[in-house]
Amino acid sequence: MNLKNAPGIVVIILIGILIGLGAYSFIYAKGYSYLSDDPKACINCHIMQANYDSWSKSGHQYVAKCNDCHLPHGNIAAKYAVKALNGFNHGWAFTFQNFHEPIQIKDLNRKVALQSCLNCHQPMVQAMDIGAHKGTEDDVKNCLHCHRGVGHGQ
Amino acid sequence: MKRNLIILAGAIVLTVAAAALLVNIFERKQEGKQAFYRVVEITDEIEDPAIWGKNFPYQYESYLKSSDMTRTKYGGSEAFPHVPTSKDPRTVTSVQKLDQDPRLRIMWNGYAFSKDFREERGHAYMLLDQELTERQEVVKQPGACLNCHASTYLLYKKLGDGDLTKGFHEMNKIPYKEVVQMAKHPVSCIDCHDAKDMSLRVTRPAFIEGIKAFKATQGITEYDVNKMASRQEMRTYVCAQCHVEYYFKGDGKTLTYPWAKGIKVENMLAYYDEIKFKDWIHKDTGANVLKAQHPEFELFSQGTHARAGVACTDCHMPYQRVGAMKVTDHWVRSPLLNINRACQTCHNVSEKELFDRATTIQDRHHKLRDTAFDALIDLINALKPYKDVDLVKNPNKDLEAARNFQRHAQFMFDFVEAENSTGFHAPQESARIFGDSIDNSRKGIMAVNRYKDSLKK
Numbered sequence: 286m287n288l289k290n291a292p293g294i295v296v297i298i299l300i301g302i303l304i305g306l307g308a309y310s311f312i313y314a315k316g317y318s319y320l321s322d323d324p325k326a327c328i329n330c331h332i333m334q335a336n337y338d339s340w341s342k343s344g345h346q347y348v349a350k351c352n353d354c355h356l357p358h359g360n361i362a363a364k365y366a367v368k369a370l371n372g373f374n375h376g377w378a379f380t381f382q383n384f385h386e387p388i389q390i391k392d393l394n395r396k397v398a399l400q401s402c403l404n405c406h407q408p409m410v411q412a413m414d415i416g417a418h419k420g421t422e423d424d425v426k427n428c429l430h431c432h433r434g435v436g437h438g439q
Numbered sequence: 440m441k442r443n444l445i446i447l448a449g450a451i452v453l454t455v456a457a458a459a460l461l462v463n464i465f466e467r468k469q470e471g472k473q474a475f476y477r478v479v480e481i482t483d484e485i486e487d488p489a490i491w492g493k494n495f496p497y498q499y500e501s502y503l504k505s506s507d508m509t510r511t512k513y514g515g516s517e518a519f520p521h522v523p524t525s526k527d528p529r530t531v532t533s534v535q536k537l538d539q540d541p542r543l544r545i546m547w548n549g550y551a552f553s554k555d556f557r558e559e560r561g562h563a564y565m566l567l568d569q570e571l572t573e574r575q576e577v578v579k580q581p582g583a584c585l586n587c588h589a590s591t592y593l594l595y596k597k598l599g600d601g602d603l604t605k606g607f608h609e610m611n612k613i614p615y616k617e618v619v620q621m622a623k624h625p626v627s628c629i630d631c632h633d634a635k636d637m638s639l640r641v642t643r644p645a646f647i648e649g650i651k652a653f654k655a656t657q658g659i660t661e662y663d664v665n666k667m668a669s670r671q672e673m674r675t676y677v678c679a680q681c682h683v684e685y686y687f688k689g690d691g692k693t694l695t696y697p698w699a700k701g702i703k704v705e706n707m708l709a710y711y712d713e714i715k716f717k718d719w720i721h722k723d724t725g726a727n728v729l730k731a732q733h734p735e736f737e738l739f740s741q742g743t744h745a746r747a748g749v750a751c752t753d754c755h756m757p758y759q760r761v762g763a764m765k766v767t768d769h770w771v772r773s774p775l776l777n778i779n780r781a782c783q784t785c786h787n788v789s790e791k792e793l794f795d796r797a798t799t800i801q802d803r804h805h806k807l808r809d810t811a812f813d814a815l816i817d818l819i820n821a822l823k824p825y826k827d828v829d830l831v832k833n834p835n836k837d838l839e840a841a842r843n844f845q846r847h848a849q850f851m852f853d854f855v856e857a858e859n860s861t862g863f864h865a866p867q868e869s870a871r872i873f874g875d876s877i878d879n880s881r882k883g884i885m886a887v888n889r890y891k892d893s894l895k896k
Binding site: 293295296299300302303306307309310313314330331332379380382385386387389433 | 443446447450451453454457458460461463464465467470471758759760762763779780783784787
């Protein structure tokens, strides 16, 4: 063994530890569950417990899971992009504990949720001309303005 | 070689970060599983909140913060320098409200409150600030005052040989200066929580009797608050043990809430009129007047938040997140200092919008307060020349009516003035009461004028 190679060996060992530790953390934190549609994945980090509890008692539990309302439909790339972004933001906020409580929905996610309402309810509401106004902050013709508790209350 | 070192450093940083993340996830998982750890055994005999705090460190930590001095536009307190004297060693206290609004001295002329009335500070100061108020120099206070200025649960038990109510009656009678020596803490855990399971409980006999009398007006007989109140009601009632209107009844100085006719201002005034109760005779006018205390519970009960089932605790002690745990914030304070958690749990509107709404209400309230106060002072000034007229020797209906209008106008005004929310707890009810107060002042001045005219004839 040549002493000149020592850093290389240490690096290899460290990378091994890193991969092992990373894989263990991933399994321990149920990281794989984020690839599924299971609503339980959303309460891995505890913040969503109240939302999960009320969802599991709401009417929507029979027809829609978290992902059905909170992720874009149709485009699989968009779906996973939003999922990854939200996952990262939530993980970051919860790890460093710097977020508003109660948590507040961001503009992108509000738009996604509104679009999701239409995804199922379009046939019913198409006469309401929501399409022209959808997703703007100050828009009163917005499903969530009146129905913000349908999926889960606070 | 250099490249190797960079990779080495990178691998080290990443490994440490991965390990830190793993530990963090582990901690959160543990917190999520168990909300509290029993470190010490807490019994019904332990008064010191620091011992309860060993089992409930987050609640205790926030409880300690009530010693912070923070103010809002109209309420709260900030550290105000105080030159220590032999009687009052405080180096800071809160601002003297009598200097801010000298009309208060006129309203309370002849009563101890006209000597010292400072901005209220947090729960941590309740015992200290009452011991050191200059009002103590003017009047001999009864032990009854201590009911709401100290942790008294164990003191009741001690004075009553285990019987809370008996101890309560004993304590009321003992002079304040004597009984205060027996008090160790401001309000603490044991006053609201059952040591057995931390459930909420009412420990103040005055409230147990008061709420029973009030419920009777609603047709509910033999109401036992500790058995019949829901958890959400208890989250208001534990606060309402002290944040109410009251008087000291009879020679026993029994702390009593005047709720037998209801808890609206006119119900309580009718109660006081019926028993002919007065706090003192006004020095400028000779009227038998009343001092309203701090009827937060009564006024809040007339507001929209109470109607919606919101409890005091929801806004003044909202839930906070500590890691994966949900903890009730025991730093009791103005929701305006904590809008996100206090208001936005229910109101899906920006913090600024909510702050502006509350401020609008308080600004309008403050303006109306000034108008009502001026009207009251006008009445007091109109009555002043006739203060020495003895109505027993020289009965006169107009002068008697005028003094009675002062009593009513003053109680109504003081009721809303003394209440700690600058109108927010029930804006329309507060405005209605100020309106009634102004009406009483106006009618009082008319009665004085009639009396004045009758003297000319």
